[in-house]
Amino acid sequence: xxxxxxxxxxxxxxxxxxxxxESGQSYxxxxxxxxxxxxxxxxxxxxxxxxxxxxxxxxxxxxxxxRVRQVDGELQWESTTDAVPLLTHLLRLDDDLNAIEAExxxxxxxxxxxxxxxxxxxxxxxxxxxxxxxxxSAQMRVSRIHxxxxxxxxxxxxxxxxxxxxxxxxxxxxxxAARTEDELREQSLGYRxxxxxxxxxxxxxxxxxxxxALGLDYEDARDHLSQFMGVGNKVADCVLLFSLGFTQPxxxxxxxxxxxxDYYPDCDQGGYVSTSRAIRxxxxxxxxxxxxxxxxxxxRSGGN
DNA sequence: ATCCAGGATGTAT
DNA sequence: ATACATCATGGA
Numbered sequence: 001x002x003x004x005x006x007x008x009x010x011x012x013x014x015x016x017x018x019x020x021x022e023s024g025q026s027y028x029x030x031x032x033x034x035x036x037x038x039x040x041x042x043x044x045x046x047x048x049x050x051x052x053x054x055x056x057x058x059x060x061x062x063x064x065x066x067r068v069r070q071v072d073g074e075l076q077w078e079s080t081t082d083a084v085p086l087l088t089h090l091l092r093l094d095d096d097l098n099a100i101e102a103e104x105x106x107x108x109x110x111x112x113x114x115x116x117x118x119x120x121x122x123x124x125x126x127x128x129x130x131x132x133x134x135x136x137s138a139q140m141r142v143s144r145i146h147x148x149x150x151x152x153x154x155x156x157x158x159x160x161x162x163x164x165x166x167x168x169x170x171x172x173x174x175x176x177a178a179r180t181e182d183e184l185r186e187q188s189l190g191y192r193x194x195x196x197x198x199x200x201x202x203x204x205x206x207x208x209x210x211x212x213a214l215g216l217d218y219e220d221a222r223d224h225l226s227q228f229m230g231v232g233n234k235v236a237d238c239v240l241l242f243s244l245g246f247t248q249p250x251x252x253x254x255x256x257x258x259x260x261x262d263y264y265p266d267c268d269q270g271g272y273v274s275t276s277r278a279i280r281x282x283x284x285x286x287x288x289x290x291x292x293x294x295x296x297x298x299x300r301s302g303g304n
Numbered sequence: 305a306t307c308c309a310g311g312a313t314g315t316a317t
Numbered sequence: 318a319t320a321c322a323t324c325a326t327g328g329a
Contacts, residue, residue, distance in 0.1 A: 024310065138311040144327070145310080190325030195312080232312050253310035271318075296310075 013097025016119030023297040054126035065162040113298035130243035176200035195230025
């Protein structure tokens with residue numbers, strides 16, 4: 001086992017691990033204390049978080065177990081490998097949060113959200129687990145989406161021993177593609193089961209590559225991801241924002257649509273594409289996805 | 305019991 | 318392009 005620390009004073013802007021990991025961006029982390037999504041305080045102490053990182057090009061060549069907690073202005077980590085580049089990538093520690101906040105137009109709602117969850121950053125999940133997570137997210141609550149991903153890992157993922165414990169990696173495309181729709185329905189995926197199976201098959205067979213969105217302009221990238229079964233504009237936006245490094249997508253979910261109706265009614269243009277453009281402009285363009293994620297977490301956590 | 309959750313798909317217009 | 322019904326599951 002390797003261990004280390006990352007001093008947070010070196011970062012551009014602050015960092016808050018709990019709000020970053022428990023804000024419904026990523027469904028791939030867990031808390032060994034069993035308190036995931038249960039603590040309402042924004043400053044929730046120094047809990048450990050853990051995940052099995054799926055392979056990421058140029059970042060992780062293979063599955064790696066990773067544990068991290070935030071204590072006294074630093075991140076303490078334990079891992080199967082050197083976790084500094086992993087954490088920097090996964091939790092976007094290289095973002096200049098001050099500059100991002102400065103690029104975001106001030107308004108009462110955004111000011112409150114940025115203040116209450118100061119230090120929350122976007123995540124960069126491995127793309128296949130992210131894609132499956134958000135296919136599962138359709139008409140589903142945050143805690144259940146998280147539970148579904150843990151169940152998929154436990155049922156179908158590789159076992160990895162680390163620190164005398166057994167961890168479960170998220171299943172690979174090949175592993176998920178090998179399951180039948182009925183098997184996945186037995187895992188309580190409901191009507192998402194055929195979407196997950198078919199999308200996994202598309203990736204496993206090389207029919208399409210989610211990484212193909214990387215070189216494209218934003219709206220072309222969204223269209224590229226929409227070819228996967230079970231992926232519409234909203235889920236595509238989530239994958240671009242929470243995995244592929246795009247910061248301008250504003251996923252139009254039920255919470256953001258309510259926020260638009262209540263706070264930005266002029267941005268309601270009827271359809272997804274035009275409303276997305278309007279609210280993206282409202283939030284300052286380039287980092288509009290950051291603003292969206294702050295508002296989502298703020299409203300969903302009881303703010304109003 | 306009825307409603308709702310980080311929506312997408314297929315079909316009809 | 319847009320409107321509509323339909324799709325599982327479980328917690329409030």
